[in-house]
Amino acid sequence: MDVILLIKAAVMGIVEGLTEFLPISSTGHLILTGSLLGLTDAKSKVFDIAIQSGAILAVFIVYWARIREALTGLASSDKQRRFVLNIFLGFLPAAIVGLTVYKAIKAHLFNAPVVAGAFIVGAFIILWVEKVAKPRPRIQSVDDMTALDAVKVGFVQCLGMIPGTSRSGATIIGGMLLGLSRKAATDFSFFLAIPTLISAGGYSLWKERHALSMADFPMFAVGFVVSFLAAWACVRWLLRYVSSHTFVPFAWYRIAFGIVVLATWATGTVVWAD
Template sequence: MDAILLIKAAIMGIVEGLTEFLPISSTGHLILAGSLLGFDDAKSKVFDIAIQTGAIFAVILVYSQRLREVAAGLGHDARARRFVLNVAIGFLPAVVLGLLFGKAIKAHLFTPTVVASTFILGGFIILWAERRQQAGAGGQVRVQSVDDMTPLDALKVGLIQCLAMIPGTSRSGSTIIGGMLMGLSRKAATDFSFFLAIPTLIGAGLYSLFKERALLSMADVPMFGVGLLFSFLSAWVCVRWLLRYISSHSFTPFAWYRIGFGILILVTAYTGSIVWKD
């Protein structure tokens, strides 16, 4: 296996792990990083989706105690059953819309220009949501933890998650900010976003590997293994940091990052100083 290819796989894994659970779009960053590294052929697109599984293992590790409690309580604990039901309800819209529109979206929207535009738009939406909440215009927080969520809350968050099918939108950003606008606390919205990511990203990774299996061979195992490992390690660090961060901070800095980075992409593309490949 080419050492340069493994280095690229490691870089892409780090990018995935650091951006998957922040409201800044992992898919958008992977498209941009892949464009710069020349890691953007058909096989690399499967790689980008598959290594999300590594990031999810980090979430499973961080939330392992809660997940064990849920598994142990399914037979007798109504709270555990409601939790699983809510995650399943939140997951369903992504399955349906992904199967219906996923191919068309990948064919037409996975470009640096689209990513830059959605970076900027998403940044302004986060600023609006944060200022709305600080001004008290968003209504009272009615859901303090994921255990207080109703199936309707889960469905709404699941529908909002589908916006992340557009690259650059951010799955985490849409579910967390959307949840907050619907009355979830910052902690409840973040926790549910993480839990919802488990079936969503594992399902997407396995589906992509199965669908594009003709592109892959045993020679690709080291590349995928390196990507998964670095995705897991960087995501584990990032998730632990984010859970501490949200206890006393807003998402406003991420909004300004999105806006600034999106403008930078558009400027470099327009001036030709960086050739972003579609």
């Protein structure tokens, strides 16, 4: 057993778990960390996809009571049917866009200037929303959302396909601009992550299944478990954080990370290509 490889898998799991649901783009962090650890081959790309499953499981655990309430109430409750329908409607734009243009996005936008630009532009949008726009929420809970609200957030989520943008950042900040409270936008972002990441990850794993073998199981298992634990802690922390804090610190972090992306690209430390 390659202990060093397992340690690298654990580090990648931590990075995935901590960045998947924060508005700082997990993709950019995984590319940088993978390059620094020497995990850049085809199998490593499949590994990056696989460890998302641990992060998704964390959301299931944290929100299990609400998910179970929705599933058991589908047959008898209009509220639960509306909740499930809104999740589906919010997911639909990303599914359509992903199937039609994501290949082109990967081919033309996956480079350092775009990633760094998305980090920095996203940071200024966060600062603008928090410091200038200060949208007044009209929706305090995901249960108050209409179908149109869900579709609008779903289209905003599509911006997260641009490398460096952050899916969670797009949905949370976009949701706030559309009238959701900070808590409602964060909750809906997490709920949307479940079908979005499962479908995207499952599709990618199926396409890359030839790169998998049983010999890789220990590495994948370590990454999955560590990603789950890191994401579980991160989601629980973020839910407490948003109750009394803004996203301004994440904006400044995004600017710093955007500079790191440009520096590693200019020096050749990291190959920012898919």
